[in-house]
Amino acid sequence: MSGIQVLLVAGTHGNEINAPWLFEQWKQKDSLINTHNINIQTVIGNPVALEQGKRYVDRDLNRSFRKDLLLSSDLNAAEHFRALELVSEYGPNGNNPCQIAIDFHSTTSSMGSSLVVYGRRPADLAIVSLIQNHLGLPIYLHEGDNAQSGFLVESWPCGFVVEVGPVPQGLLHFQIINQTLLTLDSCLKEISNVINSKTVYPEQLIVHRHLKNIDFPRDSSGVPSSLVHKDIQGRDWYPIKNGHPLFESLSGDLTLLLEGGLEEEFVPVFINEAAYAEKNIAMSLTKKEMWDVQKDWINDLSKLLNP
Amino acid sequence: MSGIQVLLVAGTHGNEINAPWLFEQWKQKDSLINTHNINIQTVIGNPVALEQGKRYVDRDLNRSFRKDLLLSSDLNAAEHFRALELVSEYGPNGNNPCQIAIDFHSTTSSMGSSLVVYGRRPADLAIVSLIQNHLGLPIYLHEGDNAQSGFLVESWPCGFVVEVGPVPQGLLHFQIINQTLLTLDSCLKEISNVINSKTVYPEQLIVHRHLKNIDFPRDSSGVPSSLVHKDIQGRDWYPIKNGHPLFESLSGDLTLLLEGGLEEEFVPVFINEAAYAEKNIAMSLTKKEMWDVQKDWINDLSKLLNP
Numbered sequence: 028m029s030g031i032q033v034l035l036v037a038g039t040h041g042n043e044i045n046a047p048w049l050f051e052q053w054k055q056k057d058s059l060i061n062t063h064n065i066n067i068q069t070v071i072g073n074p075v076a077l078e079q080g081k082r083y084v085d086r087d088l089n090r091s092f093r094k095d096l097l098l099s100s101d102l103n104a105a106e107h108f109r110a111l112e113l114v115s116e117y118g119p120n121g122n123n124p125c126q127i128a129i130d131f132h133s134t135t136s137s138m139g140s141s142l143v144v145y146g147r148r149p150a151d152l153a154i155v156s157l158i159q160n161h162l163g164l165p166i167y168l169h170e171g172d173n174a175q176s177g178f179l180v181e182s183w184p185c186g187f188v189v190e191v192g193p194v195p196q197g198l199l200h201f202q203i204i205n206q207t208l209l210t211l212d213s214c215l216k217e218i219s220n221v222i223n224s225k226t227v228y229p230e231q232l233i234v235h236r237h238l239k240n241i242d243f244p245r246d247s248s249g250v251p252s253s254l255v256h257k258d259i260q261g262r263d264w265y266p267i268k269n270g271h272p273l274f275e276s277l278s279g280d281l282t283l284l285l286e287g288g289l290e291e292e293f294v295p296v297f298i299n300e301a302a303y304a305e306k307n308i309a310m311s312l313t314k315k316e317m318w319d320v321q322k323d324w325i326n327d328l329s330k331l332l333n334p
Numbered sequence: 335m336s337g338i339q340v341l342l343v344a345g346t347h348g349n350e351i352n353a354p355w356l357f358e359q360w361k362q363k364d365s366l367i368n369t370h371n372i373n374i375q376t377v378i379g380n381p382v383a384l385e386q387g388k389r390y391v392d393r394d395l396n397r398s399f400r401k402d403l404l405l406s407s408d409l410n411a412a413e414h415f416r417a418l419e420l421v422s423e424y425g426p427n428g429n430n431p432c433q434i435a436i437d438f439h440s441t442t443s444s445m446g447s448s449l450v451v452y453g454r455r456p457a458d459l460a461i462v463s464l465i466q467n468h469l470g471l472p473i474y475l476h477e478g479d480n481a482q483s484g485f486l487v488e489s490w491p492c493g494f495v496v497e498v499g500p501v502p503q504g505l506l507h508f509q510i511i512n513q514t515l516l517t518l519d520s521c522l523k524e525i526s527n528v529i530n531s532k533t534v535y536p537e538q539l540i541v542h543r544h545l546k547n548i549d550f551p552r553d554s555s556g557v558p559s560s561l562v563h564k565d566i567q568g569r570d571w572y573p574i575k576n577g578h579p580l581f582e583s584l585s586g587d588l589t590l591l592l593e594g595g596l597e598e599e600f601v602p603v604f605i606n607e608a609a610y611a612e613k614n615i616a617m618s619l620t621k622k623e624m625w626d627v628q629k630d631w632i633n634d635l636s637k638l639l640n641p
Contacts, residue, residue: 051557052584059584080612081388135502195442195502198608201561201582208584250358254508275508277359277366277515301505305387 041076046131093177348383353438400484
């Protein structure tokens with residue numbers, strides 16, 4: 028075995044209970060998941076919130092890893108302490124150092140099995156290109172969104188989120204578990220291939236690049252005055268064009284997409300994710316792009332995993 | 335207008351946010367809902383829990399209306415006080431008395447639009463027979479379940495629950511809102527017909543009579559060891575027979591329905607409702623029955639609404 032360790036995180040949000048359940052089953056039965064001969068650390072991100080069945084205690088753990096906050100002496104939220112704890116235990120310079128972090132989430136949106144990367148770190152892009160090449164799943168590239176920062180995986184040299192949905196919060200679902208299991212297996216297999224220099228990279232990576240968040244239309248007291256339109260509800264990853272209905276009020280007032288030219292396509296993701304309403308996000312708009320897989324991505328990942 | 339008042343309750347569970355949103359829209363625009371010339375009182379069942387986005391504060395409000403508890407001097411849960419408050423304000427002998435209570439819920443189960451009645455109170459059976467005759471929706475008759483008691487509507491002389499799903503908790507959904515709106519309209523229309531002696535009762539009422547709750551298979555520490563089988567997930571109201579798979583473990587172990595003869599049909603409801611896991615209910619089993627509409631049902635409802 029190489030000295031590389033992979034950190035697998037579940038329950039970063041305490042009401043996303045499928046991955047934590049899967050990890051628990053795995054603990055009881057080693058053979059459930061093929062580790063592809065990789066050293067693994069598994070951890071529950073927010074065990075207190077999981078116990079209480081809620082997303083978080085004081086604040087969203089997956090927005091609590093901002094470096095300036097972690098270095099501050101003025102922490103008070105439970106999730107800031109938990110973030111520090113996770114980094115000092117499993118961070119690249121921690122007691123039990125891991126080089127890659129994979130954070131398993133679920134969503135009420137119809138995201139299927141998908142990956143999320145933050146920014147354009149070369150090693151992230153390299154590893155997700157391998158997983159996409161294997162499973163064909165879509166990748167949401169989250170960047171340039173100052174209101175949303177401090178994601179867990181950003182505290183590791185390489186890392187990404189697995190999002191599986193749709194599933195309500197607090198509900199175990201056989202299909203969601205199986206999708207999570209399949210994606211986890213592919214992640215470990217591809218990491219193992221990199222460690223063993225058996226990779227075949229694709230020529231291109233398909234990303235859905237974050238453009239902007241779209242909020243519900245709201246009345247003067249902040250309550251949504253329109254709801255996600257039925258022609259877009261559940262249609263994550265389906266391209267839409269200028270003029271497509273986004274929201275509809277009970278009186279039939281439509282809010283349309285007013286973006287781009289007549290033929291330009293945009294791809295909405297995280298449509299009506301329950302947890303994002305408090306963040307004023309009814310959906311996010313992305314642009315589908317094909318990127319050539321770059322040598323420096325491959326080199327960065329290779330250097331990290333074959334030091 | 336007659337002196338009859340109908341109490342419409344939303345947000346009895348604080349994370350079922352669709353009906354509360356609909357009531358809020360209604361407040362802003364009177365014409366949204368046709369009251370069919372009935373006196374209406376609307377109220378948010380559990381406003382504190384709604385504000386906090388959770389099902390309840392201390393205990394399930396919709397299990398907090400047990401008469402012995404409400405008469406006890408030893409109350410301590412927030413929901414017991416709220417139950418007392420609702421009854422003393424809107425109860426049949428309250429400051430602002432209502433004769434019928436309709437309690438609007440949503441569920442993560444695929445219940446469609448459906449009604450729930452508790453026990454076999456004649457006036458309840460009469461009114462739901464009229465609504466079923468109008469909309470064709472299924473009715474779950476909950477009875478003989480000692481572990482589940484103290485439902486809100488039982489504190490009124492007549493009352494029932496409207497359940498609409500599937501929808502995750504904490505998520506506004508256009509279709510769920512529209513289903514709620516349509517059912518609400520039918521409820522008010524039929525009550526108005528009774529008040530105005532314009533009813534045409536059907537000959538029969540179709541009920542799905544509660545037989546038993548079925549829990550997840552659990553390991554020694556109480557964690558579910560199997561999940562709802564994919565052939566039954568989302569299949570509320572579809573009949574199943576002896577031998578039908580109910581649960582499946584990750585190792586492929588099946589738990590089958592072992593009930594009744596080879597040809598006997600049972601109908602599962604509230605399959606994988608997120609909030610029921612803590613109540614050890616993975617689904618409830620019912621029996622579909624056709625009951626003749628009885629004269630005493632009609633008389634009881636008529637006496638209540640035309641005193």
